[in-house]
Amino acid sequence: MTKPRSPRTRAATNRAIGYLRVSTGEQVESGAGLAAQRTIITDRADREGWQLDVVADEGLSGKSMNRPALVEALERLDRGDADVLVAAKLDRVSRSVADFARLLDRAQASGWRLVLLDLGVDTSTPAGEFVANTIANSAQYERRLIGQRTREGLAAKRAAGVRLGRPSSLPAEITARIVGEHDGGASLAGIARSLTVEGVPTARGGARWYPSTVRAVLHGQDATAMRAG
Structure with missing residues (x-):
């Protein structure tokens, strides 16, 4: 050294x-x-x-x-x-x-x-x-304060029953399918591949699904509500 x-x-x-x-x-x-x-x-x-x-x-x-x-x-x-x-x-x-x-x-x-x-x-x-x-x-102190305020704000919203995350425009059955397949052990890539092959449109009307697209659905409001229910 x-x-x-x-x-x-x-x-x-x-x-x-x-x-x-x-x-x-x-x-x-x-x-x-x-x-x-x-x-x-x-x-x-x-x-x-x-x-x-x-x-x-x-x-x-x-x-x-x-x-x-x-x-x-x-x-x-x-x-x-x-x-x-x-x-x-x-x-x-x-x-x-x-x-x-x-x-x-x-x-x-x-x-x-x-x-x-x-x-x-x-x-x-x-x-x-x-x-x-x-x-x-x-700068580090300010960064930590911002992070703390963000976490506290999100916690307050959850406690008040506010649904966090972007609402999904997918049909409920497609969201339920993605949640079910993922919870059953299917990979993000595998789910994306099968949806693309079957011609299922994405939330934005796209023809091709990607692992990141599937992840966005799993983190959305509808998927969260399904799991909570």
Whole structure:
């Protein structure tokens, strides 16, 4: 196991990777967003005297960290080939609280800096590290509160007798058949195959059933009511 390197001094941290990301096809085609991010990062690099290399992930979501340019950039930083990862905004790097927290740990363990220009975050400083961790913790706290409120709201609706789930437009006998076959041990794929072969239309009038279509029926109001009865 590689031993974590000591944090690099400010004097040595002059090799920066500027990371850009856009998510929509329109932004990729027009360059909107990329140019603005590049300008902001380049201006900061000029002021800091960084040797800047800019990389970009175009047309990719920020929900996952598994993006080619970002993955390569992080590997270069971990190897010591660069010292700073700089982005115009936090959401260009990550939209996930868990991923962001892991990124902070990774930067600390490998000794490189994370700089987020929209928030004034620079993890090489105590203030910057504090802000970064506060952001991660606050977002996680809010996420848990939302989850708790959602669960409590659903529980209250169930207690009041409110039927949850989307109503089915399938004939009752088809829903009953799906429930019966599934409870009898038939697989989702098997049920979908037999309904398709027999020409039974889906709730939306489609000719082909899929395992996901069958699952939606099983999770719907009518199937739930049948099982409850």
